[in-house]
Amino acid sequence: MITRYSHAGFFVTDQEEARRFYTEKLGFQVRTDATMEGGYRWLTLGLPGQPDFEVILMEPRAGMMLDEEAASALRRMIEKGMLGVGVLETDDCRATYEELRRRGVEFVGPPEEKPYGIEAIGKDNSGNWFSMTEHRSAADRAE
Numbered sequence: 001m002i003t004r005y006s007h008a009g010f011f012v013t014d015q016e017e018a019r020r021f022y023t024e025k026l027g028f029q030v031r032t033d034a035t036m037e038g039g040y041r042w043l044t045l046g047l048p049g050q051p052d053f054e055v056i057l058m059e060p061r062a063g064m065m066l067d068e069e070a071a072s073a074l075r076r077m078i079e080k081g082m083l084g085v086g087v088l089e090t091d092d093c094r095a096t097y098e099e100l101r102r103r104g105v106e107f108v109g110p111p112e113e114k115p116y117g118i119e120a121i122g123k124d125n126s127g128n129w130f131s132m133t134e135h136r137s138a139a140d141r142a143e
Helices: 015-025 068-079 093-102 138-142
Strands: 007-011 029-035 041-046 054-058 084-089 112-114 117-123 129-135
Touching: 007 084, 015 029, 015 041, 015 054, 093 117, 093 129
Parallel strands: 007 054, 084 129
Antiparallel strands: 029 041, 041 054, 112 117, 117 129
């Protein structure tokens, strides 16, 4: 039986630029950076307070899973901002939004009130979007 979800992968246009973005601007840490067979770079990142989950940054290139046509199509989708990378949680969405903007992170707009909390949508340097959310407690949502 499957016991847990340990890694999630998403595509970026340049692994080194993405590594810098996620570590320098968002506070992730490099967990693994290794060159595999065929020159494939296995690059994983994680958050300091979440040691049991890693994000794999992958460049869309022909090889193990993609042919050149699919890799090219995927690169175009990333660059157009058609792919999202998930939800990042914060205790204070508005303060984190201001700090990340000072660090050069691009956001679609300022934080907004939503039924589940406060959310701001940002973009990484490849064009992927992410949601940054401050969740409301169940008690607050019931009011």
